[in-house]
Amino acid sequence: xxxxxxxxxxxxxxxxxxxxxxxxxxxxxxxxxxxxxxxxxxxxxxxxxxxxxxxxxxxxxxxxxxxxxxxxxxxxxxxxxxxxxxxxxxxxxxxxxxxxxxxxxxxxxxxxxxxxxxxxxxxxxxxxxxxxxxxxxxxxxxxxxxxxxxxxxxxxxxxxxxxxxxxxxxxxxxx
Numbered sequence: 001x002x003x004x005x006x007x008x009x010x011x012x013x014x015x016x017x018x019x020x021x022x023x024x025x026x027x028x029x030x031x032x033x034x035x036x037x038x039x040x041x042x043x044x045x046x047x048x049x050x051x052x053x054x055x056x057x058x059x060x061x062x063x064x065x066x067x068x069x070x071x072x073x074x075x076x077x078x079x080x081x082x083x084x085x086x087x088x089x090x091x092x093x094x095x096x097x098x099x100x101x102x103x104x105x106x107x108x109x110x111x112x113x114x115x116x117x118x119x120x121x122x123x124x125x126x127x128x129x130x131x132x133x134x135x136x137x138x139x140x141x142x143x144x145x146x147x148x149x150x151x152x153x154x155x156x157x158x159x160x161x162x163x164x165x166x167x168x169x170x171x172x173x174x175x
Contacts, residue, residue, distance in 0.1 A: 083136045084163075088122070090148065090174045092129030097151040100124050100131050102172070106145040113158050115145055137170075146172055 074080065090100055105119035122135045126148070137144070142163040149156045161172045 081139070083138050084170055086135050086137045086144075087169055087171045088131060088133045088135060088146075089171065090126060090129070090131040092126065092148070092175070094126075094129035096129065096154070098126035098129065099149040099151075100126055101147045101149070102135065103145050103147070104141050104143075113145060113147075115147060115158075144172075146174055148174060 086102075088100070088102065092098065100123065101115075101117060101120050102122040103115050103117060103120040105116035107114045121137060121141070121144070122133065124131060124133065144161045146159040146161055147156050157174070159172070159174050163170060
């Protein structure tokens, strides 16, 4: 019976601690006073069936100090955007039918590349050897491979593209 009572008390204390942490994490209203965690009162229950008394300290570890967005420091140049626009311009001056792929999973292999075409961010046909498109790309994608495939036996053409920190807009051009 002792173990079951201790488990029940411990479960209640853990639940109480989680609820208090959740309530204090929700933030406050419109006042400027800093948020402070609510005090948690705990009761120690000692039960003994033999002659020795056992006292467990069910006090949970203290919660870390609350943090605020006010503590966040962001570089003045950071636009806080999770993606950028990439302008794709292909002008092959060809009437040969072709297909364009822009992918992020690739490796250089000798004179060519091994491309995982399941990782393509954009695919589209060339019209009269031309393609003009804007594609939204996630910020973590700083290196991509562009591939032009031709329908009549010509080898594919590859172009490695890299994000340029100082360039705005970002442009990929294949001629």
